[in-house]
Amino acid sequence: MTSTERKGAATVSTGLAPELDAFYQVLQRRRDVRGEFTGEPVPDDVLDRVLGAAHSAPSVGLSQPWDFVLVRSEQTRETFREHVRSERDVFADSLTGERSQTFAKIKVEGVLESSLGVVVTYDPSRGSPAVLGRHAIADAGLYSVCLAIQNLWLAATAEGLGVGWVSFYREEFLASLVGLPDGVRPVAWLCLGPVSELADTPDLERHGWRRRRPLSEAVHHERYDG
Numbered sequence: 001m002t003s004t005e006r007k008g009a010a011t012v013s014t015g016l017a018p019e020l021d022a023f024y025q026v027l028q029r030r031r032d033v034r035g036e037f038t039g040e041p042v043p044d045d046v047l048d049r050v051l052g053a054a055h056s057a058p059s060v061g062l063s064q065p066w067d068f069v070l071v072r073s074e075q076t077r078e079t080f081r082e083h084v085r086s087e088r089d090v091f092a093d094s095l096t097g098e099r100s101q102t103f104a105k106i107k108v109e110g111v112l113e114s115s116l117g118v119v120v121t122y123d124p125s126r127g128s129p130a131v132l133g134r135h136a137i138a139d140a141g142l143y144s145v146c147l148a149i150q151n152l153w154l155a156a157t158a159e160g161l162g163v164g165w166v167s168f169y170r171e172e173f174l175a176s177l178v179g180l181p182d183g184v185r186p187v188a189w190l191c192l193g194p195v196s197e198l199a200d201t202p203d204l205e206r207h208g209w210r211r212r213r214p215l216s217e218a219v220h221h222e223r224y225d226g
Protein backbone atom coordinates (compact mmCIF):
# COMPACT_ATOMS: atom_id res chain seq x y z
CA MET A 1 0.00 0.00 0.00
CA THR A 2 1.27 3.47 -0.82
CA SER A 3 0.57 6.79 0.80
CA THR A 4 0.62 10.47 -0.02
CA GLU A 5 2.27 13.58 1.36
CA ARG A 6 1.38 17.24 1.22
CA LYS A 7 3.57 19.27 -1.13
CA GLY A 8 2.22 22.80 -1.44
CA ALA A 9 -1.41 22.42 -2.49
CA ALA A 10 -0.86 19.13 -4.30
CA THR A 11 -0.37 15.66 -2.88
CA VAL A 12 2.22 13.25 -4.20
CA SER A 13 2.54 9.52 -3.71
CA THR A 14 5.48 8.58 -1.51
CA GLY A 15 5.25 4.88 -2.28
CA LEU A 16 5.71 4.06 1.41
CA ALA A 17 3.58 1.95 3.71
CA PRO A 18 1.24 4.25 5.74
CA GLU A 19 2.99 3.76 9.11
CA LEU A 20 6.39 4.48 7.57
CA ASP A 21 4.98 7.43 5.67
CA ALA A 22 3.39 8.78 8.88
CA PHE A 23 6.74 8.53 10.68
CA TYR A 24 8.64 10.45 8.00
CA GLN A 25 5.88 13.04 7.79
CA VAL A 26 6.27 13.78 11.51
CA LEU A 27 10.01 14.28 10.95
CA GLN A 28 9.30 16.67 8.08
CA ARG A 29 6.49 18.50 9.86
CA ARG A 30 8.54 19.23 13.02
CA ARG A 31 9.41 22.92 13.29
CA ASP A 32 10.91 25.19 15.88
CA VAL A 33 7.96 27.37 16.92
CA ARG A 34 8.08 30.95 18.20
CA GLY A 35 5.07 32.89 16.91
CA GLU A 36 2.37 30.28 16.37
CA PHE A 37 1.51 29.26 19.96
CA THR A 38 -2.18 29.69 20.79
CA GLY A 39 -1.64 29.86 24.58
CA GLU A 40 -4.03 26.97 25.20
CA PRO A 41 -3.00 24.41 27.85
CA VAL A 42 -1.46 21.04 27.03
CA PRO A 43 -3.91 18.29 28.10
CA ASP A 44 -2.45 16.17 30.93
CA ASP A 45 -2.71 12.87 29.05
CA VAL A 46 -0.90 14.35 26.04
CA LEU A 47 1.81 15.81 28.27
CA ASP A 48 2.30 12.40 29.91
CA ARG A 49 2.78 10.76 26.51
CA VAL A 50 5.18 13.45 25.30
CA LEU A 51 7.28 13.27 28.48
CA GLY A 52 7.13 9.47 28.30
CA ALA A 53 8.57 9.67 24.79
CA ALA A 54 11.42 11.87 26.07
CA HIS A 55 12.06 9.48 28.96
CA SER A 56 12.34 6.50 26.59
CA ALA A 57 15.35 7.98 24.79
CA PRO A 58 18.64 6.09 24.66
CA SER A 59 21.25 7.22 27.20
CA VAL A 60 24.90 6.48 27.76
CA GLY A 61 25.28 3.61 30.27
CA LEU A 62 21.48 3.76 30.79
CA SER A 63 22.18 6.79 32.96
CA GLN A 64 18.96 8.65 32.00
CA PRO A 65 20.65 11.87 33.14
CA TRP A 66 17.70 14.11 32.29
CA ASP A 67 14.94 15.73 34.37
CA PHE A 68 12.04 17.90 33.25
CA VAL A 69 10.99 20.95 35.25
CA LEU A 70 7.49 22.00 34.16
CA VAL A 71 7.07 25.76 34.46
CA ARG A 72 3.49 27.02 34.33
CA SER A 73 3.86 30.08 36.56
CA GLU A 74 3.38 33.25 34.54
CA GLN A 75 5.64 35.12 36.93
CA THR A 76 8.53 32.69 36.40
CA ARG A 77 7.99 32.78 32.65
CA GLU A 78 7.96 36.58 32.66
CA THR A 79 11.20 36.68 34.64
CA PHE A 80 12.79 34.25 32.20
CA ARG A 81 11.48 36.16 29.18
CA GLU A 82 13.08 39.37 30.46
CA HIS A 83 16.41 37.55 30.79
CA VAL A 84 16.05 36.12 27.27
CA ARG A 85 15.38 39.62 25.94
CA SER A 86 18.55 40.95 27.52
CA GLU A 87 20.57 38.06 26.05
CA ARG A 88 18.97 38.74 22.68
CA ASP A 89 20.32 42.30 23.00
CA VAL A 90 23.79 40.96 23.84
CA PHE A 91 23.78 38.94 20.61
CA ALA A 92 22.27 41.78 18.58
CA ASP A 93 25.09 44.08 19.76
CA SER A 94 27.63 41.66 18.27
CA LEU A 95 26.11 42.05 14.77
CA THR A 96 26.64 44.69 12.10
CA GLY A 97 25.18 45.64 8.71
CA GLU A 98 22.90 43.17 6.95
CA ARG A 99 23.20 40.57 9.78
CA SER A 100 21.99 43.13 12.27
CA GLN A 101 19.03 44.16 10.10
CA THR A 102 18.06 40.57 9.35
CA PHE A 103 18.29 39.51 13.00
CA ALA A 104 16.10 42.43 14.08
CA LYS A 105 13.15 40.77 12.28
CA ILE A 106 13.59 37.37 13.91
CA LYS A 107 11.60 36.26 16.95
CA VAL A 108 13.73 34.00 19.16
CA GLU A 109 11.25 32.81 21.80
CA GLY A 110 7.60 32.19 22.64
CA VAL A 111 8.07 31.95 26.40
CA LEU A 112 4.85 33.74 27.34
CA GLU A 113 2.82 32.78 24.27
CA SER A 114 3.21 29.05 24.92
CA SER A 115 1.30 27.70 27.88
CA LEU A 116 4.15 25.64 29.31
CA GLY A 117 7.91 25.90 29.74
CA VAL A 118 9.86 22.65 30.06
CA VAL A 119 13.36 23.06 31.44
CA VAL A 120 15.35 19.98 30.49
CA THR A 121 18.33 19.37 32.73
CA TYR A 122 21.48 17.24 32.78
CA ASP A 123 22.79 15.59 35.95
CA PRO A 124 26.33 14.29 35.24
CA SER A 125 26.40 12.47 38.59
CA ARG A 126 23.49 10.17 37.67
CA GLY A 127 24.81 6.61 37.53
CA SER A 128 28.38 7.78 38.11
CA PRO A 129 31.24 7.17 38.72
CA ALA A 130 31.14 4.12 36.42
CA VAL A 131 28.96 5.39 33.57
CA LEU A 132 29.39 2.70 30.93
CA GLY A 133 30.49 4.39 27.69
CA ARG A 134 31.33 7.83 29.11
CA HIS A 135 34.89 7.24 30.36
CA ALA A 136 36.48 8.73 27.23
CA ILE A 137 33.77 11.12 26.09
CA ALA A 138 32.34 13.27 28.88
CA ASP A 139 29.88 14.88 26.43
CA ALA A 140 28.09 11.53 25.93
CA GLY A 141 25.91 12.43 28.91
CA LEU A 142 24.87 15.68 27.26
CA TYR A 143 24.22 13.86 23.97
CA SER A 144 21.77 11.63 25.87
CA VAL A 145 19.80 14.64 27.12
CA CYS A 146 19.63 16.02 23.57
CA LEU A 147 18.15 12.71 22.39
CA ALA A 148 15.46 12.98 25.07
CA ILE A 149 14.71 16.48 23.80
CA GLN A 150 14.45 15.26 20.22
CA ASN A 151 12.08 12.45 21.28
CA LEU A 152 9.95 15.04 23.08
CA TRP A 153 10.00 17.31 20.02
CA LEU A 154 8.89 14.56 17.64
CA ALA A 155 6.19 13.22 19.98
CA ALA A 156 4.86 16.76 20.44
CA THR A 157 4.77 17.21 16.66
CA ALA A 158 2.88 13.94 16.23
CA GLU A 159 0.40 15.16 18.90
CA GLY A 160 -0.16 18.41 16.95
CA LEU A 161 1.76 20.55 19.48
CA GLY A 162 4.61 22.97 18.85
CA VAL A 163 8.01 23.14 20.54
CA GLY A 164 10.44 26.07 20.59
CA TRP A 165 13.96 25.55 21.94
CA VAL A 166 15.25 28.68 23.67
CA SER A 167 18.99 28.98 24.34
CA PHE A 168 19.30 32.74 24.80
CA TYR A 169 20.13 32.47 28.52
CA ARG A 170 22.98 32.13 30.96
CA GLU A 171 23.00 28.72 32.64
CA GLU A 172 23.49 30.20 36.15
CA PHE A 173 20.40 32.38 35.72
CA LEU A 174 18.08 29.56 34.68
CA ALA A 175 19.56 27.14 37.25
CA SER A 176 18.80 29.63 40.01
CA LEU A 177 15.33 30.53 38.62
CA VAL A 178 14.08 26.93 38.80
CA GLY A 179 16.18 25.86 41.78
CA LEU A 180 18.53 23.33 40.23
CA PRO A 181 20.88 21.57 42.68
CA ASP A 182 24.64 22.24 42.35
CA GLY A 183 26.12 20.41 39.37
CA VAL A 184 22.79 19.96 37.52
CA ARG A 185 22.87 21.93 34.26
CA PRO A 186 19.94 23.36 32.30
CA VAL A 187 20.21 22.14 28.69
CA ALA A 188 17.12 23.75 27.21
CA TRP A 189 14.06 25.82 27.92
CA LEU A 190 11.40 24.32 25.67
CA CYS A 191 8.25 26.31 24.93
CA LEU A 192 5.50 23.71 24.54
CA GLY A 193 1.88 24.13 23.58
CA PRO A 194 -0.89 23.99 21.01
CA VAL A 195 -0.20 25.94 17.81
CA SER A 196 -2.28 27.54 15.08
CA GLU A 197 -0.04 25.86 12.47
CA LEU A 198 3.44 24.50 11.86
CA ALA A 199 5.24 26.47 9.16
CA ASP A 200 6.53 24.63 6.08
CA THR A 201 9.86 26.48 6.21
CA PRO A 202 12.15 27.16 9.21
CA ASP A 203 11.81 30.73 10.50
CA LEU A 204 15.51 31.44 9.99
CA GLU A 205 15.26 30.45 6.34
CA ARG A 206 12.06 32.46 5.86
CA HIS A 207 13.77 35.56 7.23
CA GLY A 208 16.93 35.11 5.15
CA TRP A 209 19.23 34.33 8.08
CA ARG A 210 20.44 30.97 6.74
CA ARG A 211 19.38 28.32 4.26
CA ARG A 212 19.27 24.58 4.82
CA ARG A 213 21.98 22.76 2.90
CA PRO A 214 21.28 19.70 0.76
CA LEU A 215 21.87 16.24 2.22
CA SER A 216 24.40 15.50 -0.52
CA GLU A 217 26.70 18.16 1.01
CA ALA A 218 26.52 16.51 4.42
CA VAL A 219 27.27 12.93 3.34
CA HIS A 220 30.92 11.93 2.93
CA HIS A 221 32.41 8.66 1.78
CA GLU A 222 35.23 6.98 3.69
CA ARG A 223 36.86 10.29 4.70
CA TYR A 224 35.57 13.78 5.50
CA ASP A 225 37.18 15.11 2.35
CA GLY A 226 35.71 12.24 0.31
Ligand SMILES: Cc1cc2nc3c(=O)[nH]c(=O)nc-3n(C[C@H](O)[C@H](O)[C@H](O)COP(=O)(O)O)c2cc1C
Pocket (backbone or CB within 6 Å): 030, 031, 032, 033, 034, 107, 108, 109, 165, 166, 167, 168, 201, 202, 203, 204
Ligand atom coordinates in the same frame (compact mmCIF):
# COMPACT_ATOMS: atom_id res chain seq x y z
C1 LIG B 1 20.43 23.56 20.53
C2 LIG B 1 19.41 24.44 19.88
C3 LIG B 1 19.21 25.73 20.37
C4 LIG B 1 18.26 26.58 19.76
N1 LIG B 1 18.04 27.83 20.30
C5 LIG B 1 17.08 28.62 19.75
C6 LIG B 1 16.75 29.88 20.33
O1 LIG B 1 17.30 30.31 21.35
N2 LIG B 1 15.80 30.63 19.73
C7 LIG B 1 15.15 30.21 18.60
O2 LIG B 1 14.30 30.94 18.11
N3 LIG B 1 15.42 29.00 18.05
C8 LIG B 1 16.36 28.20 18.60
N4 LIG B 1 16.61 26.97 18.06
C9 LIG B 1 15.84 26.52 16.87
C10 LIG B 1 16.65 26.60 15.58
O3 LIG B 1 16.80 27.94 15.17
C11 LIG B 1 15.90 25.78 14.53
O4 LIG B 1 15.88 24.44 14.92
C12 LIG B 1 16.54 25.87 13.13
O5 LIG B 1 16.48 27.18 12.65
C13 LIG B 1 15.87 24.94 12.12
O6 LIG B 1 14.48 25.19 12.09
P1 LIG B 1 13.44 24.02 12.37
O7 LIG B 1 13.73 23.48 13.74
O8 LIG B 1 12.09 24.68 12.28
O9 LIG B 1 13.65 22.98 11.31
C14 LIG B 1 17.53 26.12 18.64
C15 LIG B 1 17.74 24.81 18.18
C16 LIG B 1 18.65 23.98 18.79
C17 LIG B 1 18.82 22.57 18.28
